[in-house]
Amino acid sequence: MDLETQIGRVGVLPYVGIGVVSGLFAAMFGIGGGIVIVPLLILITKMPARMAAATSLATLILTSLMGVIRYSGSGHIDWVAALVIGTPAVVGVLIGIRFQKRLPAEWLILGFGLFVVAIGLKLVFAL
Amino acid sequence: MLLDATTLSLAIACGVAAGVLAGLFGVGGGIIFVPTLVIIFSFHQLDAQATSLAAIIPVALIGAWRQNTEHLVYWRGAVIMGVGAAFGVLIGAEFALRLPEATLSRVFGMVLLLVGGEMIISSIRKLQAKRAAAN
Numbered sequence: 001m002d003l004e005t006q007i008g009r010v011g012v013l014p015y016v017g018i019g020v021v022s023g024l025f026a027a028m029f030g031i032g033g034g035i036v037i038v039p040l041l042i043l044i045t046k047m048p049a050r051m052a053a054a055t056s057l058a059t060l061i062l063t064s065l066m067g068v069i070r071y072s073g074s075g076h077i078d079w080v081a082a083l084v085i086g087t088p089a090v091v092g093v094l095i096g097i098r099f100q101k102r103l104p105a106e107w108l109i110l111g112f113g114l115f116v117v118a119i120g121l122k123l124v125f126a127l
Numbered sequence: 128m129l130l131d132a133t134t135l136s137l138a139i140a141c142g143v144a145a146g147v148l149a150g151l152f153g154v155g156g157g158i159i160f161v162p163t164l165v166i167i168f169s170f171h172q173l174d175a176q177a178t179s180l181a182a183i184i185p186v187a188l189i190g191a192w193r194q195n196t197e198h199l200v201y202w203r204g205a206v207i208m209g210v211g212a213a214f215g216v217l218i219g220a221e222f223a224l225r226l227p228e229a230t231l232s233r234v235f236g237m238v239l240l241l242v243g244g245e246m247i248i249s250s251i252r253k254l255q256a257k258r259a260a261a262n
Contacts, residue, residue: 015204019211026212027219028226029235033183034154037208039242047201053153054194055201055208060155060187062209066216067180076177081168084135085142086182089156092146093190100151106250106257112152113246116239119158123236126229 010045018044023063033060035119038112049108050100057093137167142182150190155183 022036034056041052071077100108121127141163145156160179164170170178194200 012207015207016211019208019213020215020218022208023212023215023217024219024222025215025235027216028222028231031158031235033157034149034152035158035239038153039246041204042246043242045204050194051199051201053151054191054197054199055205056153057149057155057187057194058191058200058202058205059208059212060183061191062206063212064155064180064183064187066209066213067177068184071177071180074177076174077181078168078170078174078178079181081164081170082178082181084130084138085145085160085163086185088139088142089146089149089160089182089186090189092143092148093150093156093186094146094193095143096147096150096152097190097193098150099147103151106253108151109246110250110254113243113250115148115152115154116243116246118243120236120239120243123232123239125236126232 014044019059022059026063029123031119031123033063035116039116042109049105049112053100053108134167138163141167146186149183149186150193153190155179156186157183 018037018040021040022033025031025036026033034053037056037059038049038052041047041055042049047055068077103111141159145159145163148154148159149156157176157179160182161172161175164175164178165172168175191200191205
């Protein structure tokens, strides 16, 4: 799908709404990034699955940056620990994207659905 | 922070796993980062959440950059959602103080079960239709 036709079709409002909902959930449940953004992009804006995942990552640059600014100076951020888990994760994200390229969209959505159900079960049963 | 060989290798394994999920599904990885920091590094919940945000930044940056080389990132939408999220956090912080957390988490969990279930069913239907069309 062409990038620019995307906004022409659904307008700005769905994106504002999805952003607000993801922030709301992040503040209320501590979970609110891609797990909220990706399904809503697919359901509401009809964005293809890979594009939804990619766009979600771009949104997370902003939201995590804002979060870090909010916490900076509070002493809650351990930069060494962030580096220890963040560096291997950068390698992981490239592996994940490479894998995603080979995966048909239906399998990607199926995998994401299983992932979302797992998180749902964790929250419902307070595991 | 105590860093022996076991802790380090566990942290690296969890980091890679979080990254793979991030790349595959477009999530930040916090869902793995936070429990990793709490369980392996014995962090308090708030410290774990704040540190997880810092770890997400490079993951989201490199991931979005990589996907952008294939024109998969809709930047305008991403920026609008980012601004919306900033407002959402402010509103959510108000609610979180007033409502019982356990009930909230359960309700959210049920919403996720519905959304995830819908995704599983619709993708299986599409796979079946594809298979039927191929035969």
